Amino acid sequence: MMALYWRRIKLKSIFLLFGACFVGYLLFMRNSSDSMSSTRRRDAPGPQDPETDEEFLTKPVYEKPPLDVNGLGELGRAVKLDLQGEDKKKEQESIDKHQINIYVSDKISLHRRLSERRNPLCKEVKYDYRSLPTTSVVIAFYNEAWSTLLRTVHSVLETSPDILLKEIILVDDYSDRAHLKAPLEAYISGWRKVRLIRANKREGLVRARLLGASISTGDVLTFLDCHCECHTGWLEPLLQRIKEEPSAVVCPVIDVIDWNTFQYLGNAGEPQIGGFDWRLVFTWHVVPPYEQQRRRSPIDVIRSPTMAGGLFAVKKDYFLYLGTYDTGMEVWGGENLEFSFRIWQCGGTLEVHPCSHVGHIFPKKAPYSRSKALSNSVRAAEVWMDDYKNLYYHRNPHARLEAFGDVTARLQLRQKLGCKSFKWFLDTIYPDLSVPEDRPGMFGMFFEFTSAGEIQYNTRAPEGCAAVDNVSTYLTVMHCSGHLKPVPPDQKFEFRKDGTLFHPGSNKCLEAVSKTDNGKPAPGLRTCSDSANQHWVFEERMP
Ligand code: UD2
Numbered sequence: 001m002m003a004l005y006w007r008r009i010k011l012k013s014i015f016l017l018f019g020a021c022f023v024g025y026l027l028f029m030r031n032s033s034d035s036m037s038s039t040r041r042r043d044a045p046g047p048q049d050p051e052t053d054e055e056f057l058t059k060p061v062y063e064k065p066p067l068d069v070n071g072l073g074e075l076g077r078a079v080k081l082d083l084q085g086e087d088k089k090k091e092q093e094s095i096d097k098h099q100i101n102i103y104v105s106d107k108i109s110l111h112r113r114l115s116e117r118r119n120p121l122c123k124e125v126k127y128d129y130r131s132l133p134t135t136s137v138v139i140a141f142y143n144e145a146w147s148t149l150l151r152t153v154h155s156v157l158e159t160s161p162d163i164l165l166k167e168i169i170l171v172d173d174y175s176d177r178a179h180l181k182a183p184l185e186a187y188i189s190g191w192r193k194v195r196l197i198r199a200n201k202r203e204g205l206v207r208a209r210l211l212g213a214s215i216s217t218g219d220v221l222t223f224l225d226c227h228c229e230c231h232t233g234w235l236e237p238l239l240q241r242i243k244e245e246p247s248a249v250v251c252p253v254i255d256v257i258d259w260n261t262f263q264y265l266g267n268a269g270e271p272q273i274g275g276f277d278w279r280l281v282f283t284w285h286v287v288p289p290y291e292q293q294r295r296r297s298p299i300d301v302i303r304s305p306t307m308a309g310g311l312f313a314v315k316k317d318y319f320l321y322l323g324t325y326d327t328g329m330e331v332w333g334g335e336n337l338e339f340s341f342r343i344w345q346c347g348g349t350l351e352v353h354p355c356s357h358v359g360h361i362f363p364k365k366a367p368y369s370r371s372k373a374l375s376n377s378v379r380a381a382e383v384w385m386d387d388y389k390n391l392y393y394h395r396n397p398h399a400r401l402e403a404f405g406d407v408t409a410r411l412q413l414r415q416k417l418g419c420k421s422f423k424w425f426l427d428t429i430y431p432d433l434s435v436p437e438d439r440p441g442m443f444g445m446f447f448e449f450t451s452a453g454e455i456q457y458n459t460r461a462p463e464g465c466a467a468v469d470n471v472s473t474y475l476t477v478m479h480c481s482g483h484l485k486p487v488p489p490d491q492k493f494e495f496r497k498d499g500t501l502f503h504p505g506s507n508k509c510l511e512a513v514s515k516t517d518n519g520k521p522a523p524g525l526r527t528c529s530d531s532a533n534q535h536w537v538f539e540e541r542m543p
């Protein structure tokens with residue numbers, strides 16, 4: 001059953017030291033002011049005729065080659081190859097190596113077009129191109145395959161108006177694959193606006209992105225992952241929004257590119273927004289009703305409590321003001337929630353623009369170790385979550401043991417910027433997140449007994465509640481019946497002093513039934529007795 005033990009082990013703080021070069025590039029970032037907005041652009045001798053002027057202003061850095069409508073994967077179609085023998089083996093090897101079907105990717109044009117995914121209203125918006133800020137697109141990569149990386153770069157060049165794109169900065173985070181060395185340099189050397197910078201040790205995505213940002217010259221920083229494809233018109237809405245609201249951090253809609261078939265699975269309906277659960281895992285959500293009411297048009301920006309992390313635009317001077325990233329974060333994970341909390345708590349807004357679409361390949365599984373994600377999340381919790389961090393630790397007890405380094409400087413930043421509390425963030429920005437009560441003795445790693453009388457599973461979002469099925473013999477997990485008060489009878493329990501969980505609806509007690517119909521132990525409802533199998537304890541347990 002649920003035995004109780006909880007070891008208190010003192011957290012060791014490990015102070016991480018960063019090399020002088022790193023401090024150096026941060027200083028450089030601070031000095032490279034934002035005022036370098038392109039004068040060339042505004043003075044550019046554009047044709048006077050409005051029609052040709054429009055053509056001139058929207059002209060991408062490079063045009064796509066003529067469309068081969070029958071090309072594999074063209075227009076975002078799925079590629080399905082019927083491979084045999086040696087070819088099949090090669091395909092499998094590419095998947096094992098990259099967790100993406102690179103065999104298929106290599107057969108698709110690096111310049112392919114995508115089918116239309118935007119709301120038709122988006123195409124009617126007219127932009128005053130000469131007054132939009134310029135952007136530097138920063139793409140960090142670690143051991144990325146050739147075709148996915150280069151398709152990303154071509155797609156940015158071919159969908160971004162020349163007048164708006166200052167440069168693409170590729171940051172090699174100490175990759176060790178040969179194709180990313182001299183061949184990459186040779187390939188990009190002939191192109192306008194593409195720069196390559198290399199880290200001299202593995203920095204992780206946070207410091208790799210900052211390395212790119214440190215040499216950027218655009219007004220706005222736009223970050224992308226290295227396996228993306230931009231949709232026509234993706235850039236203008238992001239820059240327009242930042243022009244209107246310089247403290248807005250704006251994400252495109254992230255469409256899914258299938259890792260196996262490369263099908264572009266755009267979400268035709270309303271985009272989803274970001275949330276998180278109490279294990280600090282990022283989650284996707286539909287737009288809540290209060291946000292739908294706030295918006296006046298289906299192409300208005302959508303406020304989002306959190307971002308997925310990889311794809312967003314932020315005004316460079318605002319990014320500096322907000323304290324860029326937490327440079328104590330390694331490799332992967334946690335930085336997206338940390339930045340999201342910081343944006344909201346420190347006075348910015350985080351939004352998804354429904355007119356900006358970018359495809360991203362979500363790999364089959366993680367292609368490299370992500371073990372640092374835990375200490376990154378702990379850093380985020382320690383700096384931004386106040387006492388709510390305990391809700392995280394309760395659900396992830398070994399996070400308490402994680403050496404997360406020194407967060408003093410980040411706490412000072414929070415103070416300096418006069419940022420709001422996590423409670424404010426939950427109440428104002430993410431009111432639909434269910435906040436567990438975690439009353440002593442009434443919660444464990446996965447379940448808690450709420451003061452309303454539910455056995456709630458609130459580790460993952462959306463939370464579920466233990467419910468008694470129609471036959472009243474076994475327990476199932478259902479959507480909690482909203483916050484209906486009183487709780488409906490199927491989900492209502494009493495946790496009695498003797499440790500029994502009584503279900504008034506059936507007049508029975510919850511019992512750990514050792515032999516059920518399918519031979520497996522399960523919680524069931526039985527006539528109340530003094531059986532030890534009807535005594536329950538809620539507890540945290542070290543995994
Ligand atoms: C998501 C984000 C990702 C990041 C991550 C949390 C999207 C689409 N992606 O996971 O951007 O926020 O959540 O940390 O929102 N990279 C390096 N050095 C490293 C590790 C990664 O440069 O040590 C690069 C990598 O090549 C890629 C980017 O960082 O371009 C993000 O990594 P990912 O694609 O493995 O992360 P993803 O998409 O699973």
Ligand code: MN
Nearest residue numbers: 225226310361
């Ligand atoms: Mn990615």
